[in-house]
Each structure stands twice: as C-alpha cells, then as structure tokens.
Amino acid sequence: MFRTIRGDITKVTDVDAIVNAANTSLLGGGGVDGAIHRAAGPKLLEECRTLHGCETGKAKITGAYELPCSYVIHTPGPIWQGGHKKERELLASCYQSCLELAVQHGARRIAFPSISTGVYHFPVEEAAGIAVRTAKRFVQEHPGELELIEWVLFDDHTWKVYEKALQG
Numbered sequence: 001m002f003r004t005i006r007g008d009i010t011k012v013t014d015v016d017a018i019v020n021a022a023n024t025s026l027l028g029g030g031g032v033d034g035a036i037h038r039a040a041g042p043k044l045l046e047e048c049r050t051l052h053g054c055e056t057g058k059a060k061i062t063g064a065y066e067l068p069c070s071y072v073i074h075t076p077g078p079i080w081q082g083g084h085k086k087e088r089e090l091l092a093s094c095y096q097s098c099l100e101l102a103v104q105h106g107a108r109r110i111a112f113p114s115i116s117t118g119v120y121h122f123p124v125e126e127a128a129g130i131a132v133r134t135a136k137r138f139v140q141e142h143p144g145e146l147e148l149i150e151w152v153l154f155d156d157h158t159w160k161v162y163e164k165a166l167q168g
C-alpha cells in the first residue's frame with residue numbers, strides 16, 4: 001500500500017501514474033520535471049501547452065507518452081519561504097489534489113517524487129511528514145480506491161527521511 005524506493009521516477013514501470021514536481025507554467029524545467037519531460041518526449045510538452053498552467057497546490061493530468069505508465073500528474077509545489085506563507089498547507093494540497101485526480105482516472109498505483117524539496121527548498125523532514133500523513137488520511141477516506149502509493153527518492157538522505165516518516 002505505501003512504500004519508498006531509492007531511484008529515478010522515470011524508470012518506474014509498475015504504476016499507472018507518476019507525479020511531476022512541476023512549476024505553475026507546466027512548461028517543463030529542471031530536476032524531476034526536466035527528467036520526466038526528457039523521458040516522455042516532446043508530446044508531453046505539447047499536451048502541457050494546452051493546459052495553460054496550474055496553480056500551486058493544484059494538479060493537472062496528462063498522458064505519459066514514452067514513459068512506462070499511463071498518466072503524468074503535474075503539481076506545482078510551494079516554494080519554501082520560511083514557513084509563514086501557508087507552504088505546509090499548499091504541499092498537503094499537492095498530495096491531496098494528485099490523489100483525487102488519480103482516483104478520478106482509475107489510476108490505482110501512483111508514484112510521487114519528493115515534491116518541493118529540491119529547487120523549492122522545502123525542508124525534507126517536514127515535507128516527508130506532510131506527504132505521508134496526507135496520503136494515509138486520503139486512503140482512510142477512500143477505502144479500496146488505491147492499491148499502491150510510493151515515493152521514488154533520488155538520493156539516499158531523502159530516501160531515509162521518507163522511510164522514517166513512513167515507519168513512524
């Protein structure tokens with residue numbers, strides 16, 4: 001039901017949807033956003049152009065093209081500004097929005113990156129706690145609708161932090 005993986009989210013082959021830590025333009029970027037667009041190919045950006053951006057904390061869904069899954073769910077996480085600009089609520093909203101879209105589209109297995117903890121500098125420990133609490137609450141409120149929620153972490157430290165949050 002819940003698990004962490006140390007690896008590259010573009011290489012995950014056993015989920016229906018992967019989540020992209022995007023920016024509000026939805027027109028690509030660096031980090032995991034760049035990796036997902038590179039792996040999906042140019043048609044992903046073509047579809048993203050039709051979406052006209054996305055608000056922080058919300059999510060939009062597209063096809064996955066050359067990626068080994070069915071959907072990419074794009075969510076702009078909050079940029080950490082010290083914790084007094086509702087960053088925590090916005091990050092929780094990212095997870096909630098992605099899970100709602102997954103269920104609406106019948107995606108029962110979903111993989112997340114560590115949203116906002118790279119370029120957006122959200123403290124990893126806090127982000128992991130918010131991610132896990134939000135996912136667990138969603139599953140309680142939507143019994144039977146999701147089979148697997150996993151986090152695919154790109155470095156050892158982040159992986160250990162999420163593993164600890166999940167076991168906590």
Ligand code: APR
Pocket residue numbers: 007008009010021022023028029030031032033034035036077113114115116117118119120121152153154155158
């Ligand atoms: N697979 C899984 N995780 C990855 C990958 C990958 N291929 N590449 C990077 N990551 C990890 C980072 O190491 C970090 O732990 O994703 C996490 C989120 O980091 P960012 O990709 O920098 O995302 P974020 O902090 O949400 O910032 C979003 O960065 O790339 C731009 O366009 C994006 O403007 C947006 C901003």
